[in-house]
Each structure stands twice: as C-alpha cells, then as structure tokens.
Amino acid sequence: SISGVPRSYSLGVTYDFTINLQHASNEDGGYMLWDYNSGTLTPGEGSKTVDDEPGAISQSEVGNNWAVSWTAPSEDVGSVAFQLVGNAVNGNGQFDAGDLWNILSFSISAPDSTYEDDEANRDLRTISVGDYDSLFVAVEDPAALEAERQEGIADDFFNNGNLFYWTTLAIIILGAVVQGEFYERKFGGGPPHLDMSLAVPQGVRRGVLSIVTILLFAWALDSSQAWGVVLVTGMLMLWAIFGVYRTVVQARAPKQYTDLV
Numbered sequence: 058s059i060s061g062v063p064r065s066y067s068l069g070v071t072y073d074f075t076i077n078l079q080h081a082s083n084e085d086g087g088y089m090l091w092d093y094n095s096g097t098l099t100p101g102e103g104s105k106t107v108d109d110e111p112g113a114i115s116q117s118e119v120g121n122n123w124a125v126s127w128t129a130p131s132e133d134v135g136s137v138a139f140q141l142v143g144n145a146v147n148g149n150g151q152f153d154a155g156d157l158w159n160i161l162s163f164s165i166s167a168p169d170s171t172y173e174d175d176e177a178n179r180d181l182r183t184i185s186v187g188d189y190d191s192l193f194v195a196v197e198d199p200a201a202l203e204a205e206r207q208e209g210i211a212d213d214f215f216n217n218g219n220l221f222y223w224t225t226l227a228i229i230i231l232g233a234v235v236q237g238e239f240y241e242r243k244f245g246g247g248p249p250h251l252d253m254s255l256a257v258p259q260g261v262r263r264g265v266l267s268i269v270t271i272l273l274f275a276w277a278l279d280s281s282q283a284w285g286v287v288l289v290t291g292m293l294m295l296w297a298i299f300g301v302y303r304t305v306v307q308a309r310a311p312k313q314y315t316d317l318v
Contacts, residue, residue, distance in 0.1 A: 058161075058185030059090075059141055064173055065166035066096075066129035066137065072179075076123045076141065079185065083145035083157055088123065089115040095137040097128040119146065129165075136164045161185070220284060227292055234299065251307035260308070263300040270294040 061074045078086045092098055094112035101124040105117040114125060130137070140162050147155030163184050174182060241248060251259070274290040276282075282290075 058183050059163075060183040061180050062163065062182060062184055063165060063179050064182075065168055065171045067168055067173075068129060068133065069131045071099075071126050071128045074125050074127060076125065076143075078121050078143050078145045080145040080157060083147050083155075085119050085121050085148065086143065086145040086156070087116040087119060088141060088143045089113055090125065090142075091140045092127060093138060093140075095134055096130050099126045099128070101125050133167055135167050136170075138162070138164045223285065223288055227288060230292070231295070246313070248303070248307045248310050250310045250312040251304065253308060256304055256308035260301060260304045263297060263304055267294070267297040267301050270297045 058077050058079060059074055060077070061072060063072055066072070074090075076088050076090065078084075078088070089107065089110070090098065091110070091113045098106075098112065098114045100106055100114045100117075103117055103120050104114050104123050104125055107113040107115050116123060140160065143159050143161070145157045145159075147153075149155065161184065173179075270290065270293045274287075274294045277287045277290045
C-alpha cells in the first residue's frame with residue numbers, strides 16, 4: 058500500500074509518500090515505484106534511485122515502511138500515472154514461491170481537476186491492493202504447531218512434576234518429624250533433659266530465628282512469590298518453630314540420672 062497520495066497535484070509541490078508491505082506472515086521485503094519521469098521521485102532512508110530505470114526508486118535493503126517524496130511537475134502534464142511493485146519475502150534468502158509479489162497502479166489527477174483533501178486527510182489516504190487471505194490469514198506450518206504443542210506438554214509436565222515432588226517430600230519430612238516425636242515419647246522415655254543455663258540462650262536464638270522466618274514466609278505470601286519460594290520459606294518457618302518447641306520440652310523434661318555408681 059502507499060499513503061499520502063493526493064487526489065490531484067499542485068504544480069511544483071512536494072508530497073511525502075509512505076510505502077508499506079502488508080502480509081499476515083511475511084513482514085519485510087522490497088519495492089519499486091515508477092512515475093515515468095512525470096515528476097521527481099526522491100528516495101528516503103532505506104531507498105535509492107534506480108540507475109537503469111529512469112523515473113524509478115526502490116529499496117536499498119530488505120525492510121518495510123519506506124518514506125519517499127515526489128515533487129509534482131512544474132507545468133500541467135495531465136494525470137500522472139504511477140506503478141508500485143511490492144515483494145513481501147519469507148526471509149529464507151532464496152527466490153522461491155514463498156516470496157509474494159503484488160502490483161499497484163494508480164494515478165494523480167491534473168491540478169484543479171478534482172476535490173483535494175487537506176494535509177491531515179491526505180496523509181491518512183491510503184491506496185492498497187491485495188486479498189483478505191494474503192493480508193490477514195497466516196498459514197502456519199503443521200510441524201511448528203505440533204512442536205509448540207509438545208513444548209507446552211513438556212512445560213506442564215515439568216512444572217506439575219516439580220510441584221507434586223517437592224510437596225510430597227515436604228509432607229514426608231513433616232510426617233517423619235511427627236513420627237519421631239511419637240516414638241520418642243512412647244518408647245524412648247520422652248525428650249532428654251536440657252539444663253536451663255543452656256535452654257535459655259538456645260531458646261532466644263531459636264525464637265529470633267522463628268520470627269525472621271515467619272516474616273520471610275509472610276513476605277513470600279504477600280508478594281505472590283512462586284510456589285517454590287513459598288514452600289521453602291514455609292518449611293524453614295516450621296523448622297524454626299519446631300526448634301523452639303524442642304527447646305521448651307527439653308527444658309521442662311525431668312532430669313534423668315543414667316550413671317550409677
């Protein structure tokens with residue numbers, strides 16, 4: 058397509074055109090524009106004059122959205138005919154059926170022969186050629202679609218596998234701790250005694266650690282961290298609280314004398 062084209066030209070006035078290739082999958086390419094020496098075409102960035110084609114300009118490298126200018130003739134030469142050829146390439150570096158060509162022919166009427174838009178409306182005026190399928194329907198490779206589907210399955214398997222594995226491991230660890238407490242009380246005579254001179258500083262250290270891990274766990278929940286971060290901080294919090302619990306029950310346990318003379 059080409060935009061900025063006036064309905065009729067004014068003598069010697071310069072107009073700015075924008076050339077655009079529109080395709081659902083091929084985004085870049087090239088072009089060539091002729092005015093058949095009826096005015097002066099000036100290339101912009103990414104464009105060049107064509108030496109062996111008088112009155113023609115083209116792209117200087119593969120791209121899209123080229124800005125060019127056209128200066129109308131200094132005298133009335135009637136309607137000025139243009140031809141625009143565009144090629145939306147598939148990017149494989151070869152000239153093949155994947156490169157899509159199109160030709161657009163249009164003309165600009167002689168001065169004062171038709172209604173002329175103001176500058177704002179002229180910039181919005183676009184002349185284009187093509188069909189719905191080439192402009193809006195992208196033909197996707199079945200192999201690429203299958204690869205994308207398989208990648209999604211692999212990602213789901215990895216994420217769900219990690220979630221179930223670490224959650225199950227955490228439950229097993231908690232179960233082992235509870236079982237250890239049960240067997241110690243049932244068959245081991247209860248927790249060993251811890252002297253108060255040792256229990257107090259140990260309880261303070263473990264209490265501070267518990268407060269820190271509780272705050273860390275609350276931060277993980279409040280900031281919506283990943284489930285792995287929440288799980289790790291939760292386990293650290295429970296372990297620190299369990300440490301405080303062990304200090305308390307050991308300090309309260311009766312002192313046992315195992316050495317007999």
